[in-house]
Amino acid sequence: MSKFWSPIVHQLTPYVPGEQPKISNLIKLNTNENPYGPSLKVLNAIEIETGNSLRLYSDPTSERLVNAIAQYYQLKPQQIFVGNGSDEVLAHTFQALFQHGKxxxxxxxxYSFYPVYCKLYGIEAKTIPLNTHFEVDLSDYLRPNGGIIFSNPNAPTGHGVGPGEIEMLLRQNTDSVVVVDEAYIDFGGESTVALINEYPNLLVIQTFSKSRSLAGLRVGFAMGSEALIAGLIRVKDSFNSYPLDSIAISGAAAAMQDRVHFEYTRKRIITSREQLTAELETLGFDIIPSQANFLFVTHPQHDAAALAGDLRIKNIIVRYFNKPRIDQYLRITIGTDDECKILVDALRNIVNTP
Amino acid sequence: MSKFWSPIVHQLTPYVPGEQPKISNLIKLNTNENPYGPSLKVLNAIEIETGNSLRLYSDPTSERLVNAIAQYYQLKPQQIFVGNGSDEVLAHTFQALFQHGKxxxxxxxxYSFYPVYCKLYGIEAKTIPLNTHFEVDLSDYLRPNGGIIFSNPNAPTGHGVGPGEIEMLLRQNTDSVVVVDEAYIDFGGESTVALINEYPNLLVIQTFSKSRSLAGLRVGFAMGSEALIAGLIRVKDSFNSYPLDSIAISGAAAAMQDRVHFEYTRKRIITSREQLTAELETLGFDIIPSQANFLFVTHPQHDAAALAGDLRIKNIIVRYFNKPRIDQYLRITIGTDDECKILVDALRNIVNTP
Structure with a gap:
């Protein structure tokens, strides 16, 4: 606390990201990173960018990357907004589109960053409980609002809703912006991008941190009507002209263009997820069917916090949230098949030890 | 304009950065970039970081970079804040430290981004005129305020005030934060960093974009008391956990550690500046003595906008601001000696053509 802080600073409850331990030899299944590295084309693009030209400012419009995304999704460049990770894109979205007094x-x-943004921008939040199956039921969102946001598939549950349900919501909720946070969409969900040209109040947010294997490069993006994107650009240009460095622009553009690497790695992860689900079920875990690159699991006979602690002793980190309703669950990132095997062996050992 | 925008978005006047043209063969003297590329040690550090580990999130605390800056300036890591360019650091500073109702x-x-941040965060701005010599006179700032910020040396004028004058201000202005924006300090000014341990309300902001030749990598930082830095971290962690990518962290840390390259290039620029000043004076230009990597010049017989246009035809870009008091000035970045020669020849040709 300091008298020099703006009053709002005292009221903030900063987001706490998953641990990024500096020890090696850990099986790191706690922050939903991709177990497979980025495409070689990405690494080549970065290498080309690594030279004298770093003395020059990066392109403030990130045109090359915007064009690559537009081409991939068959949208206009004016329908794309890019930022320093989807967290920055979300922050600008909250400020640009959600301050409406409702x-x-x-x-x-x-995603537990949403209430953090609300405090930062003075937005009143109304949380809608997941149904008893831990699913987002969009019919619960038909009430007065200044905006709606949900992750699809949801984190940390992994459950996804279909574009049909989202379109039903968009048909009825036409006066405020609906943001679909699709950080995990490429692992089995169906994107809402196809609805963008029909619904001017739909914003879809994605990231390069998961299915594109580039969490360390910090790139996210939003797609929506030109009016929504123009609002985001106005805020961005009042905050930081050049949020993406030259290397991130080139690397991410190359990632978007390498469909082969993308398809290969995401399919491997989906296959591993189905195997891991089956194996954990044989150990007695209850698992929410997942469309993401993680599983949300609980065990009727074992306390979740204790399980996380026992795994940690065996050098395996998973994510545990000490929060109401989910304090008996673990969120486990899908690793390589070798990592999944080590995890299953460790859990088998733990649950079978009396 | 859109009904979906938050009300504040309609009121913003976004910052317009200097042009980043995509044509080659231009002599680009418009955005104060360093004419010399980054250190080879920076490029090596980036190369090492370019691999599979990009699948993992970057260090949210940028510890390696924070430590390198702390070591360079003999400060504690708790006195250092890093961000995505000094523009992001400034944005967080305005929100975290300047919202005080005065x-x-x-x-x-x-720097014309300051009023833009004020609009973004609803901060009332009171501008204090430079004196008739286009100098910041800090005795004019002894009045009720919710904060004070100035660039030292100032941009676009290049004039700098000494630490003695700044200390006088700090002695008398103890209830609000004083930010010294030292983007250009390494080209001949004297840093206020040495005063940080004495004045808990002093924040010094610097960048890797100028003297460290890394505008394309987007890294800036602030230094101040632990309380001020803690306030900035609270806002940053409510906005974006990982504002610096792994490559930017490593590259910037290497830049901070390579003192030889830094000293060599900044001294070359200072020498070129003195030569260019002398040559432009022989062409009849009036020049404000500069402590920065640019000159702010005016010619009694030639309209500044017309000069900028004539230079553009000759493939030389300089910065012209169509603003009160300075609409007869040009801001010219110090280039390589070859670039300076081409500029002088071009201007000689223009001013001698009847």
Whole structure:
């Protein structure tokens, strides 16, 4: 606390990201990173960018990357906004599109950065409980609001809703912006991007941190009507002209263009997820069917915090949230098949030890 | 304009950065970039970072970079804040430290992003005119305020104030934060960093974009008391956990550690500046003595906008601001000696053509 802080600083509850331990030899299944590295084309693009030209400012419009995304999704460049990770894109979205004096609606169990942004920008939040199956039920969102945001598939549950349900919501909720946070969409969900040209209040947010294997490069993006994107650009250009460095622009553009690497790695992860689900079920875990690169699991006979602690002793980190409704669950990132095997062996050992 | 925008978005006047043209063969003297590329040690550090580990999130605390800066300036890591370019650091500073219900003071002629941040965060701005010599006179800032910010040396004028004058201000202005924006300090000014341990309300902001030749990598930093830095971290962690990518962290840390390259290039630029000043004076230009990597020049017989246009035809870009008091000035970045020669020849040709 300091008298020099703006009053709002005292009220903030900063987001706490998953641990990034500096020890090696850990099986790191706690922050939903991709177990496979980025495409070689990405590494080549970065190498080309690594030279004298770093003395020059990066392109403030990130045109090359915007064009690559537009081409991939068959949208106009004016329908694309890029930023320094989807966290920055979300921050600008909250400020640019959600300050409307009516409450912003989002699930009670979801990405825990949403309430943090609300405090930062003075937005009233109204959380809508997941149903008893831990699913987002969009019919619960038909009430007065200044905006709606949900992750699809949801985190940390992994459950996804279909574009049909989202379109039903968009048909009825036409006066405020609906943001679909698709950080994990490429692992089995169906993107809402196809609805963008029909619904001017739909914004879809994605990231390069998961399915594109580039968490360390910090690139995210939003897609929506030109008016929504123009609002985001106005805020960005009042905050930081050049949020993406030259290397991130080139690397991410190359990632978007390498469909072969993308398809190969995401399919491997989906296959591993189905195997891991089956194996954990044989150990007695209950698992929410996942469309993401993680599983949300609980065991009727074992306390989740204790399980996380026992795994940690065996050098395996998973994510445990000490929060209402989910304090008996673990979120486990899908690793390589070798990592999944080590995890299953460790859990078998733990649950079978009396 | 869109009904979906938050009300504040309609009121923003986004910053317009200097042009980043995509044509080659231009002599680009418009955005104060360093004419010399980054250190080879920076390029090596980036190369090492370019691999599979990009699948993992970057260090949210940028510890390696924070430590390198702390070591360079003999400060504690808790006195260092890093961000995605000094623009992001400034944005967080305005939100974290300047929202106090009293006006923020800054010069009428200075970095034109300051009033943009004020609009973004609803901060009342009170501009203090530069004196008739286009100098910041800090005795004009002894009045009620919610904060004070100025660039030292100032941009676009290049004039700098000494630490003695700044200390006088700090002695008398103890209830609000004083930010010294030292983007250009390494080209001949004297840093205020040495005063940080004495004045808990002093924040010094620097960048890797100028003297460290890394505008394309987007890294800036702030130094101040632990309380001020803690306030910035609270806002940053409510906005984006990982604002610096792994490559930027490693590259910037290497830049901070290579003192030889830094000293060599900044001294070359200072020498070129003195030569260019002398040559332009022989062409009849009036020049404000500069402590920066640019000159702010005017010619009694030639309209500044016309000069900028004539230079553009000759493939030379300089910065012209169509603003009160400075609309007869050009801001010219110090290039290589070859670039300076081409500029002088071009200007000689223009001013001698009847």
């Amino acid at each position: 409450p912003l609606l989002f699930p009670d169990i979801t | 006006p923020l003071l800054f010069p009428d002629i200075t």
